[in-house]
Amino acid sequence: MELNIRLRNTKSAIFKGIIVFFAFLITVPLIVVLGYIIKQGIFQVNWHFLTSVPAPVGETGGGIINALVGSFIMVMVAAVVAIPVGMAAGIYLSENPRSKLAYYSGLCVDILQGVPSIVVGIVVYFWIVKPLGTFSSLSGSAALAIMMLPIVIRSTEQTLKMLPDSLKEAALSLGVPYHRVILKVIVPCGFAGILSGIMLSIARVIGETAPLLFTAFGNPYLSYSLTKPMESLPHLIFTYATSPYDDWHNLAWGASFILLMFVLVLNIFTKVLTRKWKVQL
């Protein structure tokens, strides 16, 4: 009996050791990758780097302002479309989980989430780029919006589903009409969760290259136009990292560092805000 218990304790200890080891192990690649990018990129970043366009071959210096502005504009335009549409769909799915429409649109959301981003790019190419006859930042935004939708929809749906029905009943029993119940009670109570979904979807698409390859295309000059090709951070990294010039490689490392920092800050920001705004049920 004594021995048996000691054996059990040993087994438990071994099991615990194994999970702790793997939990530690998964942080290693992350730290290595982060460290490497920071090491390569941090010294490229200075005021000049952030405020000027890339220099032509043979000239030193140059920056990534065109990609910073481009990524910002494209993600913002995509967000303006994807957030309201995604939230509306998410509200519908959480409110009518048993309807036929919810079943099929839920299925579509799952499939959309699994569609490779390059395929989204091709589709947008045939839908928008070809008819318009030109690469444009608008088509890039469209591709990014499609990528954002499933994340916004699912996070809205999941968040709202967790809210107790009693909350809705409380509002309805006061004679509050349905649309106000949703807008004034349900959405505000789930706001932290919805917001974190939105932030994560932005963090997700800001690093997308594939859907931009044949939509926004890229542009070595600074452009604000929605109807002209536009540079983006990931696309700039792709172009400059695959070039044969050392100067351009450095530019790509610098841009990688900026992109990484942006995603990191966005994630931390989301965590802090969600904690702060979380409604105590």
Add this chain to the structure above:
Amino acid sequence: MESTIVKAENYNSYFGDNHVVKDVNISINKNEVIAVMGPSGCGKTTFLRGINRMHELIPNATSKGKILLDGENVYDMNAIYVRSKIGMVFQRPNPFPNLSIYENVVAGYLLNGIKISKADKDVIVEKSLTSAALWKEVKDSLHKKGTFLSGGQQQRLCIARAIAMQPELILFDEPTSALDPISTSSVEALFHELKANYTLIIVTHNMQQAARVSDRTAFFYMGELVEFDDTKQMFTNPADQRTQNYITGRFS
């Protein structure tokens, strides 16, 4: 002559094909406290939710017959109007977690977009919280979230929220079943005071509670209204054998 405030005429409720409330006829007077008791699944809550048309919010739920509020059938009125005229307090306290205590009390106005002045709001908040016997406890923390209160305080906050809309009738759906004994007695004490201004219908499966708080008691069994009489009469000398069996604890 006492005036009737609520009257059910051949009222029936269904969940799909399931007939849960069967042909109920009942007439409730102003400023009465009515207890509705019966074993689980007897249709008492469903009946209650039929009065302010909350029943129909459940998918597949339907109803037949009439519920007259001041002589007018609620099923001919706008559901939203009906619900704003009839207050409701639920089994579990459900203050709005995103609103402060103050905002919770005037939630009926805020959420409906009814504009009232700050001074009016202050008056309503103080009056409602006083009626709900909560004012003294929360008057210094009105702008804290309502969810920081204890269960009993939250339930009284929900009562204040219902009172703030100045309803004639307040429905209570097992209002103390999620509360500890001390909170329960504080809520029960409140019923006696509310009686002066409101009509209360209280669903409970606690017989002692029915006996303690109500003027008249309705006993539901298997969807039927078996007996409706003075509470004293009902507990000392019930007319129906099923009521007798229930109050003597042959089933619960």
